[in-house]
Amino acid sequence: MIKNDLAELLEKKANFNRTKAVLMVETILDAIKKALLAGEKVEIRGFGSFRVVPKKSGFGRDIRRNRQIPISGGWRVKFRPGQDFKKQLKQQSIEQA
Amino acid sequence: MIKNDLAELLEKKANFNRTKAVLMVETILDAIKKALLAGEKVEIRGFGSFRVVPKKSGFGRDIRRNRQIPISGGWRVKFRPGQDFKKQLKQQSIEQA
DNA sequence: CTCAGCCAGGTCATTCTTGATCATCGCTCA
DNA sequence: TGAGCGATGATCAAGAATGACCTGGCTGAG
Numbered sequence: 001m002i003k004n005d006l007a008e009l010l011e012k013k014a015n016f017n018r019t020k021a022v023l024m025v026e027t028i029l030d031a032i033k034k035a036l037l038a039g040e041k042v043e044i045r046g047f048g049s050f051r052v053v054p055k056k057s058g059f060g061r062d063i064r065r066n067r068q069i070p071i072s073g074g075w076r077v078k079f080r081p082g083q084d085f086k087k088q089l090k091q092q093s094i095e096q097a
Numbered sequence: 098m099i100k101n102d103l104a105e106l107l108e109k110k111a112n113f114n115r116t117k118a119v120l121m122v123e124t125i126l127d128a129i130k131k132a133l134l135a136g137e138k139v140e141i142r143g144f145g146s147f148r149v150v151p152k153k154s155g156f157g158r159d160i161r162r163n164r165q166i167p168i169s170g171g172w173r174v175k176f177r178p179g180q181d182f183k184k185q186l187k188q189q190s191i192e193q194a
Numbered sequence: 195c196t197c198a199g200c201c202a203g204g205t206c207a208t209t210c211t212t213g214a215t216c217a218t219c220g221c222t223c224a
Numbered sequence: 225t226g227a228g229c230g231a232t233g234a235t236c237a238a239g240a241a242t243g244a245c246c247t248g249g250c251t252g253a254g
Contacts, residue, residue, distance in 0.1 A: 001132040001139045002220060009128045010121065024107065028125055029144040031106045035098035037185050042098040045198065045253055047126040050176070052186075056241070060212025063236045069212050071240095075186040076210090078242095079147070079176030083198065088134050089149070089172040099253060142220055142231065157245025158205045165205085166245045173209095173243090180231060198253080209242075213235105220231080 036077055048081040133174055145178040 007021035016024065035042050036052050043049040055076045060069045081089065104118035113121065132139050133149050140146040152173045157166045178186065 001129070001137050003141050004221090005132070006125055006128055006141075009124055013121065013124045014117070020111070023110065024121060025125060025141075027106055027110045028103055028122060029141060031103055032098070033144055033182055035102070037182075040098050043199075043253070044100050044103075044122075044126060047130055048174070049199075051200095055211085058211085058240050059238080060210090061237050061239075062213050063238090064214070066237085068238085071212060072187065074183075077145070077176060077178045077182070077186070079174060080199090081174045085130055085134075085174070086171075089174070090169065101254085140220070140232080146232075148233095152208085152244090154206095154208050154244065156206060157243080158203095159246055160202095160204050161246070163204085168207095168244055175210095177232090196254090198251105200251080201249095202247100205245100207243095209240105211238100211240085215235100216233100218231100218233085220229105222227100222229080224226090224228105 044082075046082050046084055048079055048085055051078045051080070052076070053078055141179075143179050143181055145176055145182055148175045148177070149173070150175055 003022060003025055004018075006025045007018055010016055010021035010024050011018060014021075032042050032050065036050055039052055041049065041051050052075050055071065055074050058071060060071055061067070062069050100119060100122055101115075103122045104115055107113055107118035107121050108115060111118075129139050129147065133147055136149055138146065138148045149172050152168070152171050154168050154170070157168050158164070159166055
């Protein structure tokens with residue numbers, strides 16, 4: 001699924017032009033992005049929650065050079081699916097196991 | 098940031114009632130959720146991508162009973178921030194380090 | 195107000211992380 | 225719509241970190 005698919009959904013839900021629908025999608029995603037960049041936690045019941053956690057991880061490795069690479073540090077964005085979401089994911093596993 | 102915050106954003110972007118704006122947010126998030134449940138990958142350029150990967154994890158542990166608990170397995174939802182997103186996250190780390 | 199989500203805590207396996215590169219595909223300009 | 229552009233994915237390696245299990249209470253979303 002890509003941005004256009006989401007835009008199509010909005011077209012069906014409301015009377016938007018494709019252009020405007022895309023704008024809506026971008027608005028929401030950008031808003032979420034900005035909130036996360038602000039260090040805020042984004043929590044939507046029934047969907048999931050995004051959390052920004054400090055990256056404590058230490059080392060990576062460059063295979064070709066066979067050298068260790070210090071991880072610059074920064075923030076990590078964790079997405080955690082909601083209860084309902086997780087429940088449905090388990091059903092998926094049953095179907096596709 | 099919660100659902101209402103996103104709704105406010107949409108109110109400012111278009112001429113929605115709060116109710117309708119909330120519906121838009123839910124529509125998009127639900128669409129993403131459904132796509133993921135369908136096993137689809139959601140990839141939005143400039144934002145990030147969601148991918149559903151099979152969970153191979155094996156054991157958890159109940160501290161109180163001190164017993165091992167077999168993890169049922171299932172699917173895991175991975176969110177990966179886009180390049181731009183990650184770049185900005187690094188700047189955040191500089192500011193808050 | 196009500197119910198979902200988070201936290202903590204222990205432990206261990208899975209996973210993520212970095213980096214570089216090619217091929218692919220999302221996205222945008224015409 | 226079509227073609228081109230630039231971002232994204234997979235990978236290899238190794239080590240460090242997190243997730244998942246449960247429970248119960250508190251906080252916060254709705």
